[in-house]
Amino acid sequence: MNKGYVWLVGAGPGDAGLITVKGLHCIQSADVIVYDRLVNPELIALRSDHCEIINVGKEHDYHPIPQEEINQILLRHAQAGKQVVRLKGGDPYVFGRGGEEAEVLAQHGIKFEIVPGISSSIGGLSYAGIPVTHRNHASSFHVVTGHTSQGNEQQNWKILAQLEGTLIILMGMTRLMDICQQLILYGKSPTTPAAVIMYASHSKQKSVTGTLETLAAKVEEKELHAPALIVVGDVVNLAETLSFSPTYLTLGELFPTLENSAEEAIS
Numbered sequence: 001m002n003k004g005y006v007w008l009v010g011a012g013p014g015d016a017g018l019i020t021v022k023g024l025h026c027i028q029s030a031d032v033i034v035y036d037r038l039v040n041p042e043l044i045a046l047r048s049d050h051c052e053i054i055n056v057g058k059e060h061d062y063h064p065i066p067q068e069e070i071n072q073i074l075l076r077h078a079q080a081g082k083q084v085v086r087l088k089g090g091d092p093y094v095f096g097r098g099g100e101e102a103e104v105l106a107q108h109g110i111k112f113e114i115v116p117g118i119s120s121s122i123g124g125l126s127y128a129g130i131p132v133t134h135r136n137h138a139s140s141f142h143v144v145t146g147h148t149s150q151g152n153e154q155q156n157w158k159i160l161a162q163l164e165g166t167l168i169i170l171m172g173m174t175r176l177m178d179i180c181q182q183l184i185l186y187g188k189s190p191t192t193p194a195a196v197i198m199y200a201s202h203s204k205q206k207s208v209t210g211t212l213e214t215l216a217a218k219v220e221e222k223e224l225h226a227p228a229l230i231v232v233g234d235v236v237n238l239a240e241t242l243s244f245s246p247t248y249l250t251l252g253e254l255f256p257t258l259e260n261s262a263e264e265a266i267s
């Protein structure tokens, strides 16, 4: 009997310690790990000795492996009876095409399971001192992409500009100036607080805060670029008070009993 199985696992936003316990178990049990660029290498290092790893790292405007081929890689290994982990940044179903990958598996009768992860669109903000909601500042949040796929309609900035909640824009950095201008054009105040967080929760995280009017120039000056989150709303003002220095534990420190400590396996 073919026992091939695919886990679509969320790796979390960057800090290795933010993987779930179940996700870590999948990594350690996998025969094959198919992973993206934003996945922390410390997590890959926790695989077993026999595990094959395949980097299908996707970058904006640079897709070394087309999605169709990624789907085929998953199918091929599952059909060969392997335990496959598809390790994706953040949560597998928040953008990043996890839904499409699962559909292909379902269409081919491959058994699969989703292991959710902490999405950069929620958890990532907290590492820059920004709570996604706050009783006094935002009673909803809205996560959108700034980069719609070819042929699709543009985002409806007119509607988005009218929302009171926190607006979080993924994949928007190449259009940052335009996005800020559209939101102002459709009625948001130019002084609305706004931030960009690059590499949220990674040790190389950098963020910039400003307003819809000033953000793009500040980001250019500080040379921030993708992967980054754009955050718009009053909660951004809390960053001054709520920023913290994260404790970065390696997985070897978090789980001293792991056979492969992350440091050993990476070196």
Ligand code: SAH
Pocket: 013, 014, 038, 060, 088, 089, 090, 091, 092, 093, 094, 095, 096, 118, 119, 120, 121, 124, 169, 170, 171, 172, 197, 198, 199, 200, 201, 202, 226, 227, 228, 229
């Ligand atoms: N599934 C992922 C999102 C994939 S889409 C999640 O749940 O987080 C990829 C986009 O997500 C990037 O272009 C960027 O806008 C955002 N992103 C993902 N991880 C990030 C991080 N650590 N820091 C900043 N932005 C991140």
